[in-house]
Amino acid sequence: MRAVDVREVSFTYDDGTEALAGIHFRVEEGEFVAVLGSNGSGKTTLIQLLVGLLKTNAGRIEIGGREIGSLAAEELYQRVGLVFQNPNDQLFAATVEEDCAFGPRNLNLPEAEVQKRVTESLAAVAALPLRGRAIHHLSFGEQKRVSLAGVLAMRPAVLILDEPTAGLDPAGEAQMMQLLKKLNREEKMTVILATHSVDMLPLFANRIYVLDRGRVLQEGPSEEIFCHQEMIVRAKLRLPYVSRLMYEMKRHDGVPIDGLPLTIGEARAQLLELIPKEMILPGIEESGS
Amino acid sequence: MFDLFSDIFTYRDNALTRIDPRVKLLIALAALVAVVSAHRPILPFGFFILCLGTVAALRVPAKLVALRLAAPFSTVAVLVVIHTFVTGTTPLFALTIGGWTLTAKAEGFWQGLFLGNRVLGALSIVLLLGITTPAHRIFQALRGFRISEEWVEVAILMYRYIFVLLDRVGDLAAAQRLRLGYRAPRRGLASFSVLAGATIVHSFEQARRTHDAMRLRGYRGTMPFGPFPALKRRERGILLLGLAGILAAYAILEWGVAG
Numbered sequence: 001m002r003a004v005d006v007r008e009v010s011f012t013y014d015d016g017t018e019a020l021a022g023i024h025f026r027v028e029e030g031e032f033v034a035v036l037g038s039n040g041s042g043k044t045t046l047i048q049l050l051v052g053l054l055k056t057n058a059g060r061i062e063i064g065g066r067e068i069g070s071l072a073a074e075e076l077y078q079r080v081g082l083v084f085q086n087p088n089d090q091l092f093a094a095t096v097e098e099d100c101a102f103g104p105r106n107l108n109l110p111e112a113e114v115q116k117r118v119t120e121s122l123a124a125v126a127a128l129p130l131r132g133r134a135i136h137h138l139s140f141g142e143q144k145r146v147s148l149a150g151v152l153a154m155r156p157a158v159l160i161l162d163e164p165t166a167g168l169d170p171a172g173e174a175q176m177m178q179l180l181k182k183l184n185r186e187e188k189m190t191v192i193l194a195t196h197s198v199d200m201l202p203l204f205a206n207r208i209y210v211l212d213r214g215r216v217l218q219e220g221p222s223e224e225i226f227c228h229q230e231m232i233v234r235a236k237l238r239l240p241y242v243s244r245l246m247y248e249m250k251r252h253d254g255v256p257i258d259g260l261p262l263t264i265g266e267a268r269a270q271l272l273e274l275i276p277k278e279m280i281l282p283g284i285e286e287s288g289s
Numbered sequence: 290m291f292d293l294f295s296d297i298f299t300y301r302d303n304a305l306t307r308i309d310p311r312v313k314l315l316i317a318l319a320a321l322v323a324v325v326s327a328h329r330p331i332l333p334f335g336f337f338i339l340c341l342g343t344v345a346a347l348r349v350p351a352k353l354v355a356l357r358l359a360a361p362f363s364t365v366a367v368l369v370v371i372h373t374f375v376t377g378t379t380p381l382f383a384l385t386i387g388g389w390t391l392t393a394k395a396e397g398f399w400q401g402l403f404l405g406n407r408v409l410g411a412l413s414i415v416l417l418l419g420i421t422t423p424a425h426r427i428f429q430a431l432r433g434f435r436i437s438e439e440w441v442e443v444a445i446l447m448y449r450y451i452f453v454l455l456d457r458v459g460d461l462a463a464a465q466r467l468r469l470g471y472r473a474p475r476r477g478l479a480s481f482s483v484l485a486g487a488t489i490v491h492s493f494e495q496a497r498r499t500h501d502a503m504r505l506r507g508y509r510g511t512m513p514f515g516p517f518p519a520l521k522r523r524e525r526g527i528l529l530l531g532l533a534g535i536l537a538a539y540a541i542l543e544w545g546v547a548g
Binding site: 051073102103 | 296297300423424428446448450452495504507509515
């Protein structure tokens with residue numbers, strides 16, 4: 001079943017800025033798809049179209065097999081949820097609990113079900129201890145997780161996130177990505193992530209769409225995307241740092257590396273193959289890993 | 290500036306923070322009515338001293354209390370000055386400024402003090418309520434009293450975004466200061482007007498984005514609230530005791546029942 005199907009969609013803002021020009025974008029149920037692009041590439045416009053905040057000028061968008069315009073708001077927002085880049089845009093209630101309960105209460109669910117959803121969604125993002133806290137007393141990382149919980153409480157089939165790791169420290173970034181991976185792999189939730197941060201994507205995304213000036217430059221799994229160096233540069237992006245290092249070693253130092261490793265694990269495996277066995281001290285390798 | 294709106298004391302555990310907000314709100318309302326309708330200065334002054342004493346007992350820093358009472362004190366000062374020079378007949382003293390002679394009068398002075406007393410009494414009650422009850426609990430209580438949903442919703446959003454806007458305005462002001470925006474009074478005035486304009490623009494943008502986020506979670510014009518449990522016996526007892534105390538104080542100090 002196709003979770004999201006975008007066909008020939010174009011969008012131009014009132015001031016004449018063409019944000020999207022006839023793009024195709026498809027996501028299957030249970031997939032983890034990243035939309036990669038530099039600032040102004042059209043990522044945010046695309047996700048705003050996917051949740052119905054903007055209306056297309058041309059083309060067709062289907063969510064779960066139904067044309068987006070034919071879905072009532074209540075139905076649409078249980079199919080697709082958006083986590084904003086800045087949690088302050090999204091956390092409008094005074095406390096964590098009130099904010100998470102906002103969506104379920106709008107669905108007119110019984111209070112017991114509302115409380116159940118609040119508990120489950122907070123537990124899913126490891127934020128249960130924050131339940132009674134005031135929003136303005138939360139750290140930025142906590143606000144990010146709570147804003148995700150607020151959307152999860154709607155139980156959307158498709159979760160869309162706009163730059164979910166922006167502004168987070170490395171530990172917060174890793175925690176957020178692990179959370180999304182868990183939701184995708186264990187809860188079978190379809191995840192669409194708009195970002196320009198490339199380093200973690202090969203670890204999580206099944207497929208990547210690269211956007212540039214409102215057009216899809218390339219689409220495919222990460223190993224396919226990152227082997228197109230020129231396209232990456234054209235999209236004003238870069239390779240993951242570990243891939244860049246390996247690429248430079250191959251190009252300038254003639255190190256015989258097959259393909260282009262995208263993760264530290266892949267790079268480590270390749271380097272270990274090149275280093276003579278007698279030079280590797282097993283104990284050090286064990287403790288260092 | 291953040292201190293002015295800080296609510297960290299409301300999250301402390303003490304006898305007053307544990308009381309149901311509806312009880313506190315009703316007692317505060319009764320106390321406000323008593324202060325505003327008082328005809329003698331002793332009752333408002335008594336509330337002022339009682340509330341300040343309680344705030345001190347809760348170990349709220351004096352600096353914060355002074356900061357929060359700075360505006361009411363200014364109002365009182367203006368009230369006293371205006372009444373002293375405008376109302377009454379018995380001269381106290383005269384001031385000559387640029388050929389104009391202003392005569393202070395005793396009746397006006399005492400009337401100004403009395404009105405100022407009411408202002409301080411009323412605001413100290415609100416101060417105590419604000420120091421012992423988180424804003425969201427007050428909003429919940431208001432909803433419990435069937436206050437208009439729209440008003441409560443606007444109050445919640447205003448309260449929530451005060452902190453966001455304060456952060457943003459603080460950053461903008463710091464950026465202006467780092468580029469010598471407040472170096473001279475005239476330049477400072479220009480910077481301040483830009484800051485004020487930017488704050489308005491930011492609040493509009495914030496409102497638009499927040500409205501989008503609310504729509505995406507099913508908002509249909511009213512913010513839903515959870516149920517409010519019935520008052521417990523202990524809470525009802527506190528409410529009755531509080532109201533009886535205020536009535537007794539009013540009867541003794543205003544109607545002279547005891548005398």
